[in-house]
Amino acid sequence: MLKLPQSFLFSGNGGGIIHGSTCETIVCTLAAARDKALKDIGEDKITKLVVYGSNQTHYVLQKTLKLVRISPSNFRPIAISSSADFALSPNNVRMAME
Protein backbone atom coordinates (compact mmCIF):
# COMPACT_ATOMS: atom_id res chain seq x y z
CA MET A 1 0.00 0.00 0.00
CA LEU A 2 2.82 2.44 0.87
CA LYS A 3 5.04 1.24 -1.98
CA LEU A 4 7.96 0.78 0.39
CA PRO A 5 11.17 -0.52 -1.12
CA GLN A 6 11.62 -4.30 -0.94
CA SER A 7 14.41 -3.79 1.61
CA PHE A 8 11.82 -2.46 4.11
CA LEU A 9 9.64 -5.54 3.90
CA PHE A 10 9.76 -8.78 5.89
CA SER A 11 9.79 -10.56 2.54
CA GLY A 12 13.02 -8.67 1.81
CA ASN A 13 15.85 -8.35 4.32
CA GLY A 14 14.08 -5.68 6.37
CA GLY A 15 11.10 -5.97 8.59
CA GLY A 16 9.75 -3.03 10.47
CA ILE A 17 6.60 -1.73 12.01
CA ILE A 18 4.68 1.43 11.32
CA HIS A 19 2.97 2.54 14.52
CA GLY A 20 -0.22 4.52 14.65
CA SER A 21 0.86 6.87 17.43
CA THR A 22 3.84 8.06 19.42
CA CYS A 23 2.39 6.47 22.55
CA GLU A 24 2.20 3.08 20.83
CA THR A 25 5.79 3.47 19.66
CA ILE A 26 7.05 4.33 23.13
CA VAL A 27 5.18 1.39 24.72
CA CYS A 28 6.68 -1.05 22.20
CA THR A 29 10.17 0.42 22.54
CA LEU A 30 10.08 0.36 26.35
CA ALA A 31 8.62 -3.16 26.43
CA ALA A 32 11.35 -4.44 24.10
CA ALA A 33 14.09 -2.69 26.10
CA ARG A 34 12.58 -3.92 29.39
CA ASP A 35 12.41 -7.52 28.16
CA LYS A 36 15.99 -7.43 26.88
CA ALA A 37 17.28 -5.91 30.12
CA LEU A 38 15.36 -8.34 32.34
CA LYS A 39 16.63 -11.26 30.27
CA ASP A 40 20.16 -10.07 31.04
CA ILE A 41 19.79 -9.12 34.72
CA GLY A 42 16.94 -11.35 35.87
CA GLU A 43 13.15 -11.17 35.70
CA ASP A 44 12.90 -10.10 39.35
CA LYS A 45 14.98 -6.94 38.83
CA ILE A 46 12.32 -4.74 37.22
CA THR A 47 12.61 -2.15 40.01
CA LYS A 48 16.25 -1.64 38.98
CA LEU A 49 15.35 -0.47 35.47
CA VAL A 50 16.00 3.20 34.73
CA VAL A 51 14.88 5.19 31.69
CA TYR A 52 16.81 8.23 30.47
CA GLY A 53 15.32 10.91 28.27
CA SER A 54 15.09 14.58 27.50
CA ASN A 55 13.71 16.85 30.18
CA GLN A 56 11.35 18.05 27.45
CA THR A 57 9.86 14.59 26.94
CA HIS A 58 6.09 14.50 26.55
CA TYR A 59 4.10 13.40 29.59
CA VAL A 60 3.01 10.32 27.65
CA LEU A 61 6.34 8.78 28.69
CA GLN A 62 5.23 8.77 32.33
CA LYS A 63 2.04 6.99 31.35
CA THR A 64 3.81 4.43 29.18
CA LEU A 65 6.28 3.67 31.98
CA LYS A 66 3.31 2.59 34.09
CA LEU A 67 2.01 0.43 31.24
CA VAL A 68 5.30 -1.49 31.02
CA ARG A 69 5.57 -1.70 34.85
CA ILE A 70 8.66 0.50 35.14
CA SER A 71 8.31 2.97 37.98
CA PRO A 72 7.87 6.52 36.66
CA SER A 73 10.16 7.60 39.51
CA ASN A 74 12.93 5.71 37.65
CA PHE A 75 12.79 8.20 34.79
CA ARG A 76 15.93 10.33 34.70
CA PRO A 77 15.34 13.63 32.86
CA ILE A 78 18.41 14.94 31.09
CA ALA A 79 18.81 18.65 30.45
CA ILE A 80 18.80 19.75 26.83
CA SER A 81 19.28 23.13 25.23
CA SER A 82 18.34 25.04 22.12
CA SER A 83 22.06 25.56 21.38
CA ALA A 84 22.29 21.79 20.75
CA ASP A 85 19.03 21.78 18.76
CA PHE A 86 17.29 20.12 21.75
CA ALA A 87 19.23 16.90 21.15
CA LEU A 88 20.36 14.67 24.01
CA SER A 89 24.05 15.20 24.61
CA PRO A 90 26.00 11.94 24.87
CA ASN A 91 28.05 13.52 27.67
CA ASN A 92 24.94 14.46 29.65
CA VAL A 93 23.54 10.94 29.20
CA ARG A 94 26.85 9.43 30.34
CA MET A 95 26.98 11.74 33.38
CA ALA A 96 23.40 10.83 34.32
CA MET A 97 24.21 7.13 34.03
CA GLU A 98 27.35 7.48 36.13
Ligand SMILES: *[C@@H]1O[C@H](CO)[C@@H](O)[C@H](O)[C@H]1NC(C)=O
Ligand atom coordinates in the same frame (compact mmCIF):
# COMPACT_ATOMS: atom_id res chain seq x y z
C1 LIG B 1 15.62 21.36 30.71
O1 LIG B 1 16.99 21.66 30.87
C2 LIG B 1 17.35 22.97 30.44
C3 LIG B 1 18.87 23.12 30.59
O2 LIG B 1 19.26 22.94 31.91
C4 LIG B 1 16.59 24.02 31.28
O3 LIG B 1 16.90 25.31 30.81
C5 LIG B 1 15.09 23.75 31.15
O4 LIG B 1 14.39 24.62 32.01
C6 LIG B 1 14.77 22.31 31.52
N1 LIG B 1 13.37 22.06 31.25
C7 LIG B 1 12.60 21.45 32.14
C8 LIG B 1 11.19 21.24 31.72
O5 LIG B 1 13.02 21.08 33.22
